[in-house]
Amino acid sequence: MRLNHFTSDTPAGGAATYPVDETKLTQDFYDAVNGQWAEHAEIPGDHSSTGGFMDLVDNIEHTLMADFADLLTGKLTPANPEMAEFKKLYTLARNFAKREQDGTAPLKPFLDKVAGLKDFDDLNAHLAEWYRLGLSTPVELSVEPDMKDTSQYALYVDAPSLILPDKTYYEPGNEAAKQLLPIFTQTITKLLQLAGYDAATAAKIVDQAKQFDALIAPHVKSAEESADYVKMYNPYPLADVDNKIDHLDLTGTITELLHDTPKQVILPQPTYFDAVNDLLTPENFELLKSWMLVGVVYDATGALTEEYRQVGGTYGRALSGQKQARSREKAAYYLATGTFGQVVGDYYGRKYFGEAAKADVRQMVLKMAGVYQQRLKTNDWLSAATRDKAIVKLQKLTIKVGYPDEIDPLYSQFRIDENKSLFDNLQAISEIIIANHFGHWGQPVDRKRWDMSAQTVNAYYSPSNNEIVFPAAILQAPFYSLEQSSSANYGGIGAVIAHEISHAFDNNGSQFDEFGNINNWWTEADLKHFQELAQAMIKEFDGIDFAGQKVNGKLTVSENIADGGGLSCALEAAKSEPDVDLRAFFINWANVWRMKATTEYMQLLLSIDVHAPAKLRANVQVKNLDDFYTTFNVQPEDAMYLAPDERVKIW
Incomplete structure (x- = not known):
């Protein structure tokens, strides 16, 4: 329930004073x-x-x-160990020559993990690792306060996000979708090529990803439906939810992640799970794999080369009408301060x-x-x-x-290895954050x-x-x-x-x-x-x-x-x-x-x-x-x- 809404490219402007028109x-x-x-x-x-x-x-x-420019030159001394690690990350983010030298190579092992999947048995064998790495999955898991007993955490099992901003964009005749989907297609196709895929393969991956996304869209909530918070609270026995999904080992994955097996989970979007078994089929496996690949490629937008960042932001800028990307210096600032x-x-x-x-x-x-x-x-x-x-x-x-x-205290766990790439450091921090998140399970809720x-x-x-x-x-x-x-x-x-x-x-x-x-x-x-x-x-x-x-x-x-x-x-x-x-x-x-x-x-x-x-x-x-x-x-x-x-x- 926030007072205002900001996108990742936060707007800005001047503050001149003008008279009131009486x-x-x-x-x-x-x-x-x-x-x-x-x-x-x-x-x-x-x-x-x-x-x-x-x-x-x-x-x-x-x-x-301006302050952090002084931090980088040594004029400003870090006030604590966490600030010293921030300085290292900001230095890496601004080391544009090293980022160009590293190229897209740091992303390749993660693309290979997805591309190498053979079938659902193979995916199930790696699914807990997928969550720990923060890779795209067709079922999202999060540990949040139980809405009926907020002193304790519950496991929320949810649908993934869509490519377009809202379910309503998928309605027939939506003019915004007609403009946006081609731009999304161009954006991801180019990112895949920058990551080493040939043009034909890249085009096929994007097409399959869009097909899977279109299968998801009818079964998720619109923004209007999601605005009713209490309707997010739909408790189900985990066994009943798992029984809805033939080809995904939900219980085994959750047990590996939490070191425990909840009897009950919360489904914010139960209609998705009524349909999910028709989506996660062997016939759709290649579509799902391409959808996951697109997620991995897109999520890396800000952490690799300047060209990769500029291309990766094209779709977001089309969404907001932003005419140009941030400067690389500003982008580095927001990446480091956001982390x-x-x-x-x-x-x-x-x-x-x-x-x-x-x-x-x-x-x-x-x-x-x-x-x-x-x-x-x-x-x-x-x-x-x-x-x-x-x-x-x-x-x-x-x-x-x-x-x-x-x-x-979470930030005291962040350690920056200046000999590694920016991408690898951000990935390591992401894994710490995810482990901390799932580590809330079984603990009292931290209200501080x-x-x-x-x-x-x-x-x-x-x-x-x-x-x-x-x-x-x-x-x-x-x-x-x-x-x-x-x-x-x-x-x-x-x-x-x-x-x-x-x-x-x-x-x-x-x-x-x-x-x-x-x-x-x-x-x-x-x-x-x-x-x-x-x-x-x-x-x-x-x-x-x-x-x-x-x-x-x-x-x-x-x-x-x-x-x-x-x-x-x-x-x-x-x-x-x-x-x-x-x-x-x-x-x-x-x-x-x-x-x-x-x-x-x-x-x-x-x-x-x-x-x-x-x-x-x-x-x-x-x-x-x-x-x-x-x-x-x-x-x-x-x-x-x-x-x-x-x-x-x-x-």
Whole structure:
């Protein structure tokens, strides 16, 4: 349940200040605040968008690349052993001459493993190794908290990902698919040739991989279906699942991986396993093998030569409308920092955020939680029984701010061998991460773990942990600054904080209790009324025209509920301050959502992202607040007007 969505090539942009167009405030609030900025903003060639969140990402990139340049020259000394290993990996990533010299040879042993498979018996003999190496498999396994008892881990058995972004792309007549599949074909065919395959063999492999992918597509969930979290929880006896698959030794493989045999597993997509036996047949084995080969080739995109990276990114750039690849220097930075995320986050958090700011922002979060609690107490549609349980859940909420107190011990296991290739070092780290992941089995759940590092411009609520997390990177202007008024800060970081709190009570979070377990704590009448309110939020957004397509109200409902609750709660907090300025509050809300993006990227997000488009997040939610109308004198004839009985108010 993240506040925003970023691709691997994170957008960036400049942060110039432009005046508000007073004539548009009651007609298109977002454009009134951001229109002049949008006229001047340019999307950099190596990005798919620019604006609000992206400015912060760009600034952090600039800052840390400069710092780590000093780290490489010795001007900056590693603060800990983990940072010393990061330095070695970053050095290897930037040793472009060595990467060219190594070529694609490091990939060949992994391609040979797949290419050498003879049949399913042969695959079963190696399947546990496949998982330990992180190679593509037709059944995905992960060890995650059990959604009905989050103190313990469960084994989730899932379907693999598709080539195209979503199941809906496979529907007949989908225009995006017609454009994307040929580009995917060209991309992978060229990668296979760079890896040593002749043109005819490469073309055959890609064609067979696409055939297998097309067989998978009808049986997996769409993004809209996946957005309903609780429907991921489908427990089955492992023996029953294994009986659905004639040619794959699922139980034997799981037992080898976990050193234990679970009696029960969770199927997030049970319809896939109803069909999987018709997919994994001897007749389809060559298709499956080609599909696995394509996965191995594509996953190596960033770790080999410059040509391999440039070619490998072609499909992703087509998806997002990005005009060019990142520079090799930036790519090396993101590869190294992504691998050592928590280590880099610890450095960034301690240097640019610090313990004092950490304590200060924590107090802000506690204050917002207090405002939220008061709103729950005075809620006029919840019964006392449900309201009391909601307050208990809020009081049990875990708050994480800035960066973890300690670096995850996992990173102390990372060792870089400077005599080996970049690919081999990354593979070794991947194997450590995978072993650690499966090693969670049988252990109590670690609730101290962070899913985002401190340099990430984002925030999230975890329903299974009942926690809200605010990395240091988002805790700066325009979200929060001592130079901004309290109202502007509430319109920025205040709304972000309350947004994440609201996720505890959105259509997904509301189904989890204070311990993070699936548990209906609502009275029947209250739940029915809440579902009616959620349906009103779906209706408010569903079908809005945007970027040549339409918004999916069901896909975006949880984030829209959180936006609505967050903005409403932040507004109440702003009004409690002596220097209240609601104009500044609303304008900063619109300001943080400024975004200019390629059409391809906007259409991609409309298909798969649980967030509504940024402009609509700014424009639609303010229409639900009575104070917006009085602040800007919005009248019934104005485009920003919404009749009182149509305004959606949940939290």
